[in-house]
Amino acid sequence: MKWAVVAGALALAAGVWWWQSGMPHGESTTASGAADAPSGPGWSVMGGSGDRGDTPATGVAQLTPDQVRQRLLVRGSLQGTEPSGDWCVRDGKTLAPCKGLRDRFEYYILGIGEVSIADIRGLIEDEARREVGERITVSIMDIFDKYWRIRTYDWKNNFIQSDRSTWMPVFEEQRSVRRQILGQPWADAFFQDDEKHFQDYYAQLESGQPPPPHPGEPVPQMDPGKDPAAVRAERVARYGEDAAKRLDEVDAKWADWDRRLVAARGEWERIQGQANLSETQKQDEMQRYVEANFQDKDRLRVRALLKLR
Structure with a gap:
């Protein structure tokens, strides 16, 4: 779980956003000709009929x-999670371009494979209608349909990782199509950060500077046995100042989690040592401690780690 958070912090710094935000299908190869893009469900390739959930299964x-909520949020892969992003509604009445809406779409799109894209669309529409009303929901679904056109667009240019001359034609096609379909304001809101990261990454490579390491390479870790200043300097050299700051934030969050988990273990040991309490009373007292000291998904984690009922 910790590595997933760290990898997310590094993905943009290393240029990996491309795989998630619009690489053409069919021609992503390394110098040896082997496919280089990960093929798991977390690495959706935006383009072509092979994309997950492109159309609902015939006859289904x-x-x-409500059925989709049961499958995804109660029994499925989104169980115990909260929707990311935002509906981008300002003053309670105006839909305004912001990246949060793309993040909200992608949160629900993660469920494709368990349900169809038609099911996902229906859930998004129902969730939006409940939260922001019918009128704004109509506009949100128009943006979703345009976004899904980009997610399944048949790109003309092919990306070959080992051939840098293919990169900019792919980038320019993606950038142009996004604005043709979504319009300038929404395309900028959804993709401008990703595009800026790619342009910076490409410029770094063209300048002859050493590229950031592959995201699978272990990240220099902060631990008691290492000089924090030296670790941070190494991170800045590898990933740049912005990514190093994000990793600092990850370190701080994990240090806080470790501290609170140690405290919870100590409290559970103390409660278990109270012979005057029944097992039910011990569980109830520890549950109260968890409720007071942890939030949301952290409560689920600590209960699992401490084997609470």
């Missing part, structure tokens, strides 16, 4: 929004 009835 669309699920109701």
Whole structure:
């Protein structure tokens, strides 16, 4: 779990955003000709009929929004999570371009494979209608349909990782199509940060500077046995100042989690040592401690780690 957080912090710094935000299908190869893009469900390739959930299965009835919630949020891969992003509604009445709406779409799109894209669309529409009303929901679904066109667009230019001359044609095609479909304001809101990261990464490579390491390479870690200043200097040299700051934030969050988990273990040991309490009373007292000291998903984690009921 910790590595997933760190990898997320590094993905933009290393240029890996491309795989997630619009690489053409079919021609991503290394110098040896082997496919280089990860093929797991977390690495959706935006383009072509091979994309997950491009169309619902023939003859399969669309699920109701409540059925989709049961499959994804109660029993499925989104169980115990909260929707990311935002509906981008300002002053309670105006839909305004912001990246949060793309993040909200992608949160639900993670469920494709468990349900169809038609089911996902129905859930998004129902969730939006409940939260922001019918009128704004119509506009949100128009943006979603345009976004899904980009997610499944048949790109003309092919990306070959070992051939840098293919990179900019792919980038320029993606940039142009996004604005043709979404319009300038929404395309900028959804993709401008990603595009800026790619341009910086490409310029760094063209300048002859050493590229950032592959995201699978271990990240220099902060631990009691290492000089924090030396570790941070190494991170800045490898990933740049912005990514180093994000890693500092990750370190701080994990240090806080470790501290609170140690405290919870100590409290559980103390409670278990109270012979005057029944097992039910011990569980109840520890549950109260967890509720007071942890939030949301952290409560689920600590209960699992301490084997609480």
